[in-house]
Amino acid sequence: MSKIGIIGLGHVGRLLAHQLLVTGMGDELVLIDRDDQLALAVQTDLRDAAVALAGHPKIIIQDYAALRDAQVIVVAVGKSSLIADQPMAELAFNHDVIKQVAAQVKASGFTGVVLNLSNPNEAVTAYIQQQLLLPPKQVLGIGTVLETARLHRAIAATAKLAPASVSGFVYGQHDGQQVFAWSTVRVNGQSLDQTINGHRLDQQQLKINADLDNWYTLQGLGYNASAVCAWAARIIRAILTNEQLALPVAIFQPQYEGYVSFPALIGRQGIGNLLLLNLYPVEQAGIKTAAATIGQQVAALQRMDENND
Numbered sequence: 001m002s003k004i005g006i007i008g009l010g011h012v013g014r015l016l017a018h019q020l021l022v023t024g025m026g027d028e029l030v031l032i033d034r035d036d037q038l039a040l041a042v043q044t045d046l047r048d049a050a051v052a053l054a055g056h057p058k059i060i061i062q063d064y065a066a067l068r069d070a071q072v073i074v075v076a077v078g079k080s081s082l083i084a085d086q087p088m089a090e091l092a093f094n095h096d097v098i099k100q101v102a103a104q105v106k107a108s109g110f111t112g113v114v115l116n117l118s119n120p121n122e123a124v125t126a127y128i129q130q131q132l133l134l135p136p137k138q139v140l141g142i143g144t145v146l147e148t149a150r151l152h153r154a155i156a157a158t159a160k161l162a163p164a165s166v167s168g169f170v171y172g173q174h175d176g177q178q179v180f181a182w183s184t185v186r187v188n189g190q191s192l193d194q195t196i197n198g199h200r201l202d203q204q205q206l207k208i209n210a211d212l213d214n215w216y217t218l219q220g221l222g223y224n225a226s227a228v229c230a231w232a233a234r235i236i237r238a239i240l241t242n243e244q245l246a247l248p249v250a251i252f253q254p255q256y257e258g259y260v261s262f263p264a265l266i267g268r269q270g271i272g273n274l275l276l277l278n279l280y281p282v283e284q285a286g287i288k289t290a291a292a293t294i295g296q297q298v299a300a301l302q303r304m305d306e307n308n309d
Helices: 011-023 036-050 080-084 090-108 121-132 145-159 203-220 226-241 281-308
Strands: 003-007 028-032 058-061 072-075 113-116 139-141 170-172 178-180 245-253 258-267 270-274
Touching: 003 011, 011 028, 011 036, 011 226, 028 036, 036 058, 072 090, 072 226, 090 121, 090 281, 113 121, 113 226, 121 139, 121 245, 121 258, 121 281, 139 258, 139 270, 145 170, 145 203, 145 226, 145 245, 170 281, 178 203, 178 281, 226 245, 226 258, 245 270, 258 281
Parallel strands: 003 028, 003 072, 028 058, 072 113, 113 139
Antiparallel strands: 139 245, 170 178, 170 258, 245 258, 258 270
């Protein structure tokens, strides 16, 4: 029996709840938001939708105690309107919300895996781990999974192939200092310095095309939702089934002494083995720079704690 919690029922939280419902991924869903009326509305809407489905999961709202035996909790708090001015503007807002949420999650006795979708992703994921005092392997963020997916799509579109033909990772920082690790990229087993399906692929143009996908989404919607939810659901499934899925999520990486987006295997216990691939020196340096920036953000979150004491 699987139980999944979602904390935060904004654009992403409620879309994810809908996706979990229609795919039948959870036997129980625990939905929590600061707005009681919103939580009730989402619960009612999902229950109405469930009438059309084969399965009818139990939907619980506003009950932190119900999280005690959940396998996964998804943190989806935030205020997307803030990023219109500055990508990292959610830092202070999410600090206050996470501080309150973490205390109640900790009090529930929860011992499962936390998947953080809130931003700035790596820093907030690190802060959640510090607040919950769970083993680092059990607290991960979505990291650069979306950036990696956009890269795969940009390469596939240029080479006139399916995205499934592409492998490789973007490291570093979600919506920040991204490191496109070209050393890891393969298209049907071929590196990008070869002609791919009759095409020569320009790395700089591929990066521009991948970045444009994010720009178009934010300009039109003001936030990312569908892709975030699709990948969050994919990660949740990997946890529930112990899949050992390789993705560049936000994790504690001892080599960089903190959280950074880095490819690892995802399973029932959260993070398993890290994928320690042979990177170009410039890529290694880029990850180190990203880790330092994330460390500064974590330090800023900790200073907020001290100022509030």
